[in-house]
Amino acid sequence: MDDGRERAERIAAAVTGAVAAGQVPGAAWWVGVHGEVVSRGAAGGHVPGTDDAVRPDTVFRIASTTKPVVAAAAMALVDEGALALDEPVDALLPELADPRVLADPADPEAGTVPAERPITVRDVLTFRLGTGLDFTAPWPSPTLAALAAAGLPVGPPAPQAAPGPDEWMRRLGTVPLAAQPGSRWLYHVGASVLGVLVSRAAGRPLPAVLAERVLRPAGMGSTGFGVPASARDRLGPHWTPPGPDGAREVYDPADGQWASAPAFPDAGDGLVSTVDDLAAFARVLRSGGCAADGTRVLGEAAVRAMTTEQVGPVDDEGGGWGLGLGVRRTDEPGGRHAGSYGWDGGLGSTWWTDPVTGTTAVLLTNQMWASPEPPPLFAAFRRAAFGQEEATAGGTSS
Incomplete structure (x- = not known):
């Protein structure tokens, strides 16, 4: 196995090479092994062609990497008994009590049938409550079309677009489930x-x-659903991928949707954060529930439950799901081992921890993905962070 210096050089080369090649305007990263930093840095800028540099403390919109962070809050409530994994959600979410289920998820005209059992807290955490994105169905599925018609479109994060939580739930409750809980x-x-x-x-x-x-x-301290004025200088604009002409558009300006608190703080994709904050979160899970100063955030049993695969395959590439985060079911050739956990965000973020090697890798960028598949930079970063001697530097191909 190579030494830490060689790995650090590969990691930096993967990111800086991608930025220099124009793949993303700017990025920051953090990679550590058993909590010891191997590589931490930043490259590029907030605005292409300017000297407004991205720094390691830059605040990024992390999209779906939000999901594990809020799942940890749910497990903290499980720890204290305010929630129980296998209890129905009916009392707290009456909008989802006695749900109806599409008889044919592909044909809304086929009618509905009663749910065979209530939705539980575990169903919500494992994404088996019966509604959501079906990546195996044509887009948009009848369920997604119905959600959009109810004013709850599923797409890139837009924090200021959704109604408040009670109204959001009321609208959700009008849409039949696509599958049995x-x-x-x-x-x-x-x-x-x-x-x-x-x-x-x-x-x-x-x-x-x-x-x-x-x-x-x-x-x-730099994570939340909006950016306070005191930290606004660390939040730049967010960009779309380059179009056919090579030009990017601003998806969200620096004073845009994350510059103020939203009516609906979306636990699916609403947070901003930094590489250091996500490394601190990863440290809590890697240590069995404790922060760096010894503060207990979660119980060991809660961490084990979160990071244990529970639902079977969720893709064709070895992916699975625990309680609120991804858990790999198989070894990744040259990369993450089975049991690695974390998640990605379509606005350009990724965090994974490999418990076999003790490696944690965080990469945040200021450009959204062009598809659900990670861009070449992310594959190159993972090879450099999690791979062994066969991993290559550069970051300009996948």
Whole structure:
């Protein structure tokens, strides 16, 4: 196995090479082994062609990498008994009590049937509550079309577009489930529901619960659903991928949708964060629930449950799902081992921890993905961070 210096050089080369090649305007990264930093840095800028540099403390919109962070808040409530994994959600989420289920998820005209059992807290965390994105069906599925018609479109994050939590849940409750509770993994919507569930279980708004249960004790001072004025200089614009002419457009300006608190703090994709904050979160899970200063954030049993694969294959590439985060089911050739856990965000973020090697890798960029598949930079970064001697530097091919 190569030494840490060689790995650090590969990691930096993967990111800086991609930025120099124009793949993304800017990026920051953090890679550590058993908590010891191997490589930490940043490359590029907030605006292409300017000297407004991205730094390691830059605040990024992390999209779906939000999901594991809020799942940890839910598990903190499980630890104290405010939630139980196998209890129905009916009392806290009456909008989802006695749901109807499409008789044929591909044909909304076929009618509905009663749910065979209630939705449980575990169903919400494992994305088997019966509604969400079906990556095996034509886009948009009848369920997604119905959600959009109800004013709940599923697409790139738009924090200021959704109604408040109670109205959001009311609208969701008007749409039949696509599958029986507990039967199928369907992406994303379960995370948004989880945020409302956590808030109601704790009797406080989700941002307050998340700060109290996870962010403050874990030492994640730059993470939240909006960016305060004191940190606004660390948030730049966010970009779309280059079009056929090579030009990018601003998806969200620096003073845009994350510059103020949203009506609906979306547990699916609403957070901003930094590489250091996500490394601190990873440290909590890697250590069995404790922050760097010894503060206990989660119990060991909660961490084991979160990071244990529970639903079977969710893709054709070895992916599985635990409680609110991805868990690999198989070894990745030259990369992450089975049991590695973390998740990615379509606005350009990734965090994974490999418990076999003790490696944690975080990469945040200021450009959204062009598809659900990671761009070449992300494959190159993972090879450099998790691979062995055969990993290559550069970052300009996948």
